[in-house]
Amino acid sequence: MDIIKGSIHKPVSVIVGVILIVLFGFIGMHKLPVQLTPSVETPQISIQTIWPGATPYEVEKDIIEKQEDVLKSVRGLTVLESSSYNSMGEINLTFSIGTDLDDALLRVSNKLEEVSDYPENAEKPIITPSGAQDSPIIYSLLKTLPGNPEPIQTYRTFFEDDVRQYLERIPGVGSLFVFGGTKRQLEIVIDPVKLAQHQLTIEEVSARLSSSNQNISAGLLGMDKKNYRIRTVSQFENVADPLDVVLLDDGLNRVLLRDVAKARIGYETNDACVMQNGVPMIVIGIRKEQGANTLEVTKQAKQVVDWLNSGILAQKGLFIDWVYDQVPYINTAISIVINNVFIGAVFAIIVLLLFLRSISLTATIAIAIPISAIGTFIFMWLLGRNFNVVSLAGISFAVGMLVDNSIVVLENIDRHRKMGKTPFWASYDGTKEVWGAVLASTATTVAVFLPVIFIQEEAGQLFKDIAIAITFSILLSLFVSVSVIPSLTDKLLEFSNRRKKVSGKSEEVQNGKPNAFVRMIMVLSHLSLKNWFTRTVTIAALTLLSIVLIVVLIPKAEYLPQGNRNLVLNILVPPPGYSVEKRIAVGNTIFEQTAPYFKEDYKDGIPQIKYIFYVASDRMTLFGSICKHDTEAGKMIPLFTRVINSIPGIFGVSIQAGIFQNRLGRGRTIDVNVAGADLERIIAVTRQLFGMISGRIPNCQVRPVPSLETSYPEANFVPNRSKTLANGLTEVELGRYIDILMDGRIIGEYKPEGKKKIDLVLRADTKHIETPEDIQESVIANRYGNLIRIKDITDLNYAQGMTQIDHLERARTVKLEVTPPEEVALEEAMQIIQQEIIAPLQESGQLEGVTVDVGGNADKLQITRRALQWNFILAVVITYLLMSALLENFLYPFIILFSVPLAAAGGFFGLRLVDWFVAPQTFDVLTMLGFII
Template identity: 55%
Template sequence: MQEEAGQLFRDIAIAITSSIIISLLVSISVIPTLINLLYGKRESKEKNWMQRSLIGPVFVSMMMAVSNLCQKNIFTRLLTVILFTSLSVSLIYMLKPPAEYLPQGNRNLILNILIPPPGYSVEKLKEMGRTIYEESKPYYGGDGKDGFPPIKAMFYVGADRFTLFGGMSSEETRAAELIPLFSRIMNSIPGIFGVSIQTGIFEQGLGAGRTVEVNISGENIDSIAGGAMTLFGAIRQKIQGAQVRPIPSLETSYPEILVIPKKEKLAANGLSEKDLGVYVDILMDGRKIDDFSPEGVKQIDLVVKGSDNEFTTPEAILQATIVNAFGDLIKLGDIAELKYSQSMPQINHLERKRTITLQVTPPITLPLQSAIEIIEGELVAPLTAAGKLEGVSITIGGNADKLVETGNALKWNLLLALLITYLLLSALFENFFYPFIILFTVPLAAAGGFVGLTAVNTFIKPQGFDILAMLGFIILIGTVVNNAILIVHQSLNNVRYQGMEPMEAISSSVRTRIRPIFMSATTSVLAMTPLVLSTGSGSELYRGLGSILLGGLTMSTMFTLFVIPALLTFVIRFERSRKDEAA
């Protein structure tokens, strides 16, 4: 898997595979030797009160009574399979939540991106920074104020392309509670609006964490800005609590100066419009003409640039001296003129089309998939049908796009895991039917996984169905089949080598395997419980994964004892005793 989440999956897969291999080696080498040393010379003793407990035998008797009832006749077998299968499918359908991308985490950093009006001066930016610090000062240190956690540190950046400030909480786990405070401070500054978001641990780019990017593309910048403004208002109204950040801006009134060529004079001097653009580029920002690589020193770019002291205003470049195609010196103003206009601070392009992007951060209670469905189905489609988005095209990108790509890749990985498991079991059992019966535990485990995730959401803490949680279903494929393998393998041994009748063989197999099945399941469940119940820093990353594994393993363990024997009765009757064949 090569997507962004692939690295996370790869690390987990390597860790699990390595631990299983080491565990296998230890179990077949160290454990038998150790058991022989500890118990080889031990005399038999009477059972103590714990060993004589009635709980175990009574529990086994109850489980066997239900299991035998499920395989009593054809009707009960079919009823068992249909009932548990229908229950599993229904639970999956009802409990499957909308998907998230990667876990947000609980990073102790709140980022506030400010969008000032056009023409905001440097002095105004400095004044805004002082205002933000003054408004935040009462919340520094101590025990906090007005229910907000105390602020540990802040920073402010006022630049020509972006303006932002950030803050950290003295109580690391309560950083998100500062968002309403910072939003209130932003809204109190006249003419300013912006977004206040908690940065994610997997965030790439400024504010590009748990976001849906709505790209409004077209040819006419006014149509694009109008469509973006329409969607901006619709999203904020429809998704309450959503943070919407336009990139680069919704305003088209930023001052702009255009360098217009005088075509006749340009041609008379043997220059093209491209040549003019190169000259202007050199005078304004500078242009790379070559690179210099001295020995032992990093490569240096050679840039030709106009003097900052000489060209302090746009009009000054018209007095710059340049060389025409004939080697004569001329003024730039001889071949070009300036035109004052208004536009955006920058124009972004997507697939060669001018684009304004609305970066939507939905509230934490709204999954990313739900936000995508609302934007596409309840906003974009009706507005397009009403003719309010004419002349523009709308696409969804950002983490929403990555969620779809990773989800599709994960589906193929899930199918591949099922196929590999099926083929491996087919080779081991030398049969194509028994692996199918064993894999019947997978949908039972999937239903249990969603039950576990729902239980965590209800009783412990809200937990999204993110990509890491989805990994739990792939892990379950290799885990829950173990119990079914024990029952099927022992049943076949009873028929082939003990000469038992099919029904007797299955019943005996279930009875003898209840103890190891529940021992392994109990140890696994207890070992994974801290993963779900822990509330420490970083625990939210793997809580979803743990809840799916916990729920899936628990439900499949219980259902396997009833469904697998019922299915096995339809196939095992064709087995013959190998003792008879040998005779």
């Protein structure tokens, strides 16, 4: 079928086709999920194991090392990382791109089944897939209403039991991040003196409570026409039930639990602090599912929160305060990109008008822009992509290229018209003659971008949207150039011929300037082509100039652009072992020093603060801030730096959250990993690197993970084995009793009728315990009915340890997260660290016993850059081969490719001009893709 002839003969069909493309384009655009950035799929699995009361060393030895030993051989695993904290261990597994996550989850679960000997009281490992650890798209806070005297911390169980499910049901919600508050528990508070009087031990009480708190099903009993379920029901259903448990009955004396203990509803020990603007609260973060529409999830979440606030929360004297979401930034970012698309289209049309000097011809060509741009959304929808700033950037990049094919076709039609041909034959012959060239141009562009779609690295997945947008918009522009343009031109020429007189006034626009420009170009061409010498000099000069400009102007590379999100995160590193009270005091100091900036705008040049939230626990201490002005969050960083530096014993980093950042503190960071077997040696080397990096890269922010201080205070009770045995006790009984004296020991579950279960905890009255010496003065009952003072059978030793122990590929590791200042590119900072710091230390033998490598975003930059370099080479090869095939000549494409170095030089020159005179411009991987374009 001759599409050109058919389009000219059937203009109505062409119009209908265009309308359908635009119609379905709008439908596709509204169907696409909207989010800030494209979905990046890095298959990851997190394993979390809770062991209440355990130290990082115990978690490492008894849980993490055992789990790592079985997980190290999981198929497809690329990175194995772990962290051991107080009471918890976490392993993060990263798999190769393309790994089926469901299959990986099954393999990981099966491997973990091989670990059978977990410590007593350790909970079952929790396995979560990729995305469960991503940063929330929404932050909100659970607060008490005025007049509610209850502390907000006591409402954590209420939230988990009665509120959480409504938020998790929202379509598109993946998981919740909830921090703060203490859960309810049923506490059995024992009296050791009364235990001794009845010659009972802690172990006996624990065993009797566990065996009494069970329901046992025995099956069905058929009787007459009915089946009866046979059950033994003895689970505790109210607070008083445990008190009736018989602990001892020897025929003469019966001892009930109520004789030696009391039962009460209590709360876990609070080990965290969460505040907003100085007021305690519970943080609720909402994470979305992969590919979900951020705007739609946010809209529905707001509706659910409003419903909760007017319903069950109001009845309890609570409300959820909506603090932060991505919607304003997404709308602003998308609006800016859309405006840029329109501005680019307008400029393209103006340039066409200046050179074509015809309003009708310019309008004919300009029609390709909306048809191709809007039609692209059909293919993005069909391919499962989403509506984001990167995909819109792809369309923005393509705007200038969309008219190229139409210009070639229209100019050739005009040439044939001037040869005296009829409108039909001018349109047909003019289009058919350049059909091959137009196809070649389109084919080379598409061929260049197809390989980009298959780059598997993180940045490659981001590029995929740009590649898809450009590829399909260019293909649609090809369709427009060989169907819409000849059909429309034919009708315009017929209309022009029917007119008796054509006014040139309305068609001519600034007629002289384009002619002068053309004459200047022709003079330069004539001079350069005058003879063999001038041709050689021209080629050599332009090539040499291009190479020199590229070498001189090429900037150091960045990874991904940061954007300008209205969120500043300040990650603090306090001395190890800070108590909850001390962390609360730090938070109060932050709120006191920032209080004036909540009331006054641009005080000391700092924009007004809208919110500050503070989160502190043994694992992390940070505060985040949102600016009243959406685009000026970065200007608050100097204030927060001063505040952090004013707090004794604390240092930290302040980072404006990036648009491509989906994990806490993972912006423009370079990870310097120091690994080895000897923890003291690792810390010594890391301290040395910390000082050298801070000195060599001024104003950089360096954060050690974990802390370099090994001063987490520990009080170790060492049993005297002979004395312990002589007093009728075992080391296990002693250890469990000290556990009971502290936060209590979980011995089962308590599930009232019709309510959610809570922990059943055995504990002692600890009002008198404030120091480790108080624990030594406590007494424990032995099996003979004697009270044994703990100090009589133990020695108390003070020691220091780590707050956290990290592993990378099963080796102990300490990491430095280096964030260079804005004026220092990521590549430059990485070269300084590798070449000027690490390399000399290795040569001098100062890194003996450890291995040091650079990773994080710096590593991703290198991987992506290599992929892009090969992609650029592949693009040149594909372009050359396609042009050779279409031109039937192997020499002519070389001549055309000589324009590439000059184009690259022009690109770098443009980057420098923008950086110098407009706004800071980084050479990130998205900019690199522009050079492939």
